[in-house]
Amino acid sequence: MILKMKKEDLSTFLDSVKEWGELRGPTKKEGRVTYSRVDSLSQMDLKAARTIIPPKKFLYPPRFTMFDYDQDGYTERLGDVPKRVLFGIHPCDIHGILIMDKLFLETYKDPYYAERREKTLLLGHSCIPDDKCMCIATNTDFVAEGFDLFFSDLKMFYLVWVGSTKGHDLIRLKPELFSRELDKNDILNYTEYRKWKNSQFKTKIDLTGMPDIFELGYGSPVWDQLGDKCLSCGQCTMVCPTCNCYNVVDEVELGALEGTRDRFWDSCMFREYSLVAGGHNFRDKRSDRLRLWYTHKLQAFIGEFGKPACVGCGRCVETCPVEINVVTVSTALKEQEVGK
């Protein structure tokens, strides 16, 4: 279902959705863009290309308690998650969430992720690609599912995709703001918008054939050269919308008899990641760990699901302090040379 809304009505609409849950949107503070709690549209920055951390943090927080334990066993901690409406999510990040859904909601459904997913409404918003965006190469520049509502800014008005029954419920809070009447001009405007968006990409990257190039380049010295540069800081994994790895620890309280079992983001870039009891490390070298990450994103995932586990958001490009990212690694493998 696609509806039409006047641009000036967005603010009124967002005020009404606060009835469902707390409103979060992209805000800019001291040059950094994050999803923060907001009261109204005026506090949001809808022009920013990306937030530092993707919206995965709302569905899968950096650290949370899974269980409280005592002598009698483990009691799960569920039910205390606030209802939230996230506004301004870009197509790449919705694709990232769709990949998370596959992982957490299919075989052995994760109740913690499921609860947050259920209580978080995703209101997507169209975006303007910057020099780091590469979603056109990962085929994630547009999105057809995974959101509750999606707002495409067509300058004069919004086209609003309704993606779920909950999204439709939000529309019903202010039905007078939406119209079902779309005409020929709306279609022409939309096709024009798509063409314009496609012309905005500046990053030249071509991921076709990556699985074969990875297979051929498994033993390439390029990996060692990249490994020498890598700092193993793990920032790439924290900012990647499809990184899901975590660690679990028991935190002891009140004299060892009670405590919590907590889960927090882990990174395959860390040395301990593949360490087993007895001291054997399956990925002792930085180059091995780096290769695992890129193999997972650009080879293995394609083999399994027919698309890369990279949504082209550009966060690794923006974040890595030594310029190891999807663009430089895929280019290095193709050209068998690590660029400066």
Place this chain on the structure above:
Amino acid sequence: MKKLCVVLDEREVQDNPYRPDMWRIVRRYPLTNDVNFYQARPVEMEEALKFNYKPGQFVMVSIPGEGEAPFSISSTPSRPGMLEFCIRKTGSLTETLFEVKENHTLGVRGPYGNGFPMDKMVGKDIMIIAGGLGAAPLRSLLLYVLDNRDQFGKLTYLHGARTPGEMLFREEFIQLKEREDLNCLLTVDKDDTDKWQFRQGVVTELFKHVGPIDSKNTFAVVCGPPVMYRFVMPHLVRLGLPKHQILMTLERRMKCGVGKCGHCAIEYLYTCIDGPVFTYWDVLHMKEIIGRGVSDKTVA
């Protein structure tokens, strides 16, 4: 609360795959200097009756306050109601586990993993090759085949340990040598007791004493330290076993057991849900299964 008309499995209704159930240790004794044997059963009788698994699967064992780690199952599902596993003292969790005595409780969840493909192995000759701690998961298969002896062909069990003192289940396996329905061959690298009455040398030496093999009709199952695979697997191929009938079971770091935490990833597979049992073909076409360098240069 009113009962629903349809009887739902409790596990499906409140499905939290991460929640451990409480199990009680009913038996515990040392197998070697640094390995203890444990027998445990669920605190709830109903759970004990429901618990079922396949040889080759594993469980996640928790000690509240210490954490959780995967352990392979050493018992056979043909003797239901309890679980047996071995624990080697190597880190903080295992050190605590090592000290946990009878009648204490532990958290257990599972079983996880693919286990051995028993449906395909039925009717075939079975050759089990264990090195060191590899005997822990392979004992499950060995006992399962022995408990269903008429379902399988020839059974061969090869086990190598560094010294007699380090051989897991030593007395149990020595007793098996008395049986006529299997060929049980034991070896140690070095006899530091002067009392060892069986063979000495590495486990591959035992192949000389196995006798004729109907290779196309044989499933070989290997578990041991990574270095052992390097020698044993090519040997089995030379004996004529098809690569998909050479099985191995792997160890990896795991935090969830259900394909979420990422630690046990090997290319597109997770050791916890796609493994821990893999075939030699998997080893050849997936480069990181048994560690760097192993399959890099092997063409055939």
